[in-house]
Amino acid sequence: DTAVSQTPKYLVTQMGNDKSIKCEQNLGHDTMYWYKQDSKKFLKIMFSYNNKELIINETVPNRFSPKSPDKAHLNLHINSLELGDSAVYFCASSFRTSGNIQYFGAGTRLSVL
């Protein structure tokens, strides 16, 4: 029973398209995150939600919009995809009081052609 699950695992799409990545956690955590791991392997925080409230919003293009319908779900919608958006996107969750110990999903590899 996967603790943090992301779908899809792979996503191949054309430039200019809009796509979404879904994330769900069944750990009862109150905080969820989106990270981007680029070609240089840097793992960088993009967004974080605590109880459906946005608490971290890094310098990310407006084309990226997170949505948290409830504290168990955090989806990432990307408009007008660009070549530079190609990366692996990881979802994670934690209790905010122990936010340093985060549980990660397996990642979504996005390839923009």
Place this chain on the structure above:
Amino acid sequence: DQQVKQNSPSLSVQEGRISILNCDYTNSMFDYFLWYKKYPAEGPTFLISISSIKDKNEDGRFTVFLNKSAKHLSLHIVPSQPGDSAVYFCASPSYNTDKLIFGTGTRLQVFP
């Protein structure tokens, strides 16, 4: 500006020997450090952590050492096993925020 640095992209160690993975940080305000382990096609998983009030934390075969004056920490794995082959990331929460700052990772290969 990379505040957490892992300067060795890869390390190869024979099974049974010690693996030492290094990490440096630039911000003296960082006071908590974590190591995550990542297998291919999986997300990172938490391995071990250390608070700045300590200089050593041990958990089975894994020990993390912290040298605050040098802004350096290291992860020791003894004895190394083939199943330890993975990418290891060190990380620290950015001061006064909820953000985790990750290093770029070191790929450890343990061969028989």
